[in-house]
Amino acid sequence: MKFKFRSVLLLSALLSVGVAPQVQASGAKKPVQQASKKSEAPASKKVQAARKPVLKSAAASNRSKTVAANAPSIKTKTAKSGKSMQLAQTQAKQPVRRVSLTDIDPSRLALYSSSALVIDQSTGQSVLAKHPDTVTPIASISKLMTAMVVLDANLNLQDVIAIGDEDVDGLKGTRSRLPVGTTMTRETAMLLALMSSENRAAHALGRHYPGGLPAFVAAMNKKAQALGMYNTRFEEPTGLSSNNVSTAHDLARMVTVAARYPEIRHFSTTAEAKVELNGRVQNFGTTNPLxxxxxWEIGLSKTGYISEAGRCLVMQARVADKPVVIVLLDSQGKMTRVGDANRIKRWMESASLGSERKRV
Structure with missing residues (x-):
């Protein structure tokens, strides 16, 4: 019995010894696990704390990359602007070529008139010439001579004249807004002839001249000779005949003299007018859009056209602060004579500007 009791005591002692370590071991595990958990928490916070700067640095690096990427373009622009400034300075240092009226010939002006002439009235010198001595039909430019002959005769401009059957165009069959039987003063007929190039009005002026149409045509040719227009011939007062011929040089003489007549200056540069004819008011306008x-500052103007003459234009004007006479003959195309006049004007203004800079 004692042996059994001792065996039980020994067995319980052994069991108590074996369990205690396990309990201690299990109790030891908890602090370890807690310690590990505690150690893990700060670790994760450290990781997160470490990650945040990484994100920030990535954003910062992105911004840096963006700035770095933008930096070359800014530098490029700066470099370009620097080059532009250097180029501008280089161009500014280069001498400017001065243009004078004698530097450019008509072919470089691309004039579409077969014959052209520009005379500087202040000096009497030709500043542009293209076939100025070619004899060619002049169409309604003839009406300037018609007006001069009427005015030279000192006829009463308030006398009433009538459009007759003889005044109807039998050469070209052109139309007119002046029916046969229309009456008007000689002054009105001259206005319509010069402003609107009315052929019946011009013909009636010649027919109502003392001695009739033959005397009038003779007076036209006599006046031409007196002005030194030796290559000019008139056959009738309207210009419908292709036998009314002249040269650019001769017409420049005629324009210069015609510009001395106040009536011709006024009537030829009237843009539009209301005229009472046969009890009805009608509107008439200029044939020269310039x-x-x-x-434009135009002192005298006259256009002309028949198929044999082409489009013609003569003017006395002020261009580049100079009084000039411009003659353009046989221009093909409806607006080419106007285009030629504008090209001449721009050329003269550019040349004048260049000479002014040179003087400064």
């Missing part, structure tokens, strides 16, 4: 332009 008369209406604010860019």
């Amino acid at each position: 008369v209406r332009s604010d860019n």
